[in-house]
Amino acid sequence: MKHSARRLAATVAALLVSAIPAAAAAESTGVTLAWGTFRPYTPRAVAVTHDPVLVPPGAGASVLAISSPNSTVVTISVRHLVPHRDYGAHVHTRPCGPDPAGSGxxxxxxxxxxxxxxxxxxxxxxxxxxxxxxxxxxxxxTARATVNWTFTTRPARAVVIHEHHTHTGAGHAGTAGGRLACVNARFR
Incomplete structure (x- = not known):
């Protein structure tokens, strides 16, 4: 257990170092950091698996978001998922729940x-x-997204891992298949 905690701490530290340029850190308006080991839903779980085959219990994830006055950078790092597989992931409006759709x-x-x-x-x-x-x-x-806006007072509470990469075509834009797992993160 100590070895896993050290590995997770090292991963989080690497995310912090790679995602925080000095200028962004100096003018940061919000920082979100969340990490956890995937397990079935409990009210206190940080990382929830809804599909134990594609996101096995014991796999892990960390999420780091940094907002400056005019932009936001979000990074996710996952470990021990299915090798050589494509996944989609997006920020969702509600926290993880027992039902995959609960994250909004x-x-x-x-x-x-x-x-x-x-x-x-x-x-x-x-x-x-x-x-x-x-x-x-x-x-x-590891994946990173940068947008030219910051989180507002509207809620953004989780990152959901989806079944495949995200579609872009009309009528399917933004879809990425089933919701496999969820990481609670209170974005600011």
Whole structure:
């Protein structure tokens, strides 16, 4: 257990060093850091697996978000998922729950009046935070998204890992298949 905690601490430290340019750190308006080991839902779980085959219990994730006055950088790092596999990931509006749909829709800077949003004018990587990744031979991956806006008073409470990379075409924009797992993160 101590070895896993050290590895996680090293991963978080690496994320911090790689994601915080000196200028951004000096003018930061919000920092979010969350990490956990995937397990079935409990009210206190940080990382929840809804599909133990594709996101096995014991796998882990860390999320780091840094907002400066005019932009936000979000990074996710995962470990011990299925090797050589594509996943989608997005920031969602509600925290993880026992039901995969409980984490709500994608957070959108400019909300689509029609939900679920599949209109590319709203469901796109400039208006949402898309963190698609492909795992290596060990099931590890890191993804980063940068947007030219910051989180507002509207809630953004989790990163959801999806079944495959995100679609961009009309009628399917923003979709990435089933919700496999969720990491609670209170974005600011």
């Amino acid at each position: 829709p994608h957070f959108q800077h400019r909300p689509d009046p029609r939900q679920p949003s599949v209109d590319p004018a709203y469901a796109n990587p400039r208006n949402e935070i898309w963190l698609d990744f492909s795992t290596d031979e060990f099931g590890n991956a």
